[in-house]
Amino acid sequence: MYKLLNTLNKISNLILVFSAVVGGWTSVLLLSNTTSKIEIKEVINKMYLNQKDFIYNVKDLSLLLVKDANERFSNINNDTNQFNKLEN
Numbered sequence: 001m002y003k004l005l006n007t008l009n010k011i012s013n014l015i016l017v018f019s020a021v022v023g024g025w026t027s028v029l030l031l032s033n034t035t036s037k038i039e040i041k042e043v044i045n046k047m048y049l050n051q052k053d054f055i056y057n058v059k060d061l062s063l064l065l066v067k068d069a070n071e072r073f074s075n076i077n078n079d080t081n082q083f084n085k086l087e088n
Contacts, residue, residue, distance in 0.1 A: 029040060 026040065026044070030037060034040075
């Protein structure tokens with residue numbers, strides 16, 4: 001268990017350091033006058049839109065899962081009620 005937590009801690013630290021380096025590097029390039037500034041802004045905009053679409057897709061998936069669960073539980077409940085009526 002300790003090994004697993006240690007590994008997860010190392011992975012989390014790696015992700016955090018990587019994100020900080022990429023974010024800092026991007027900020028420096030956006031603040032300076034580089035030839036890639038427009039392309040960097042376009043990529044960041046695409047990343048934002050993909051993130052937004054991902055959130056909407058997760059919401060839609062969640063709604064479908066809840067709808068399916070409600071249908072299954074109502075079917076199970078109806079089957080149970082019919083079985084109880086047959087026993088009486």
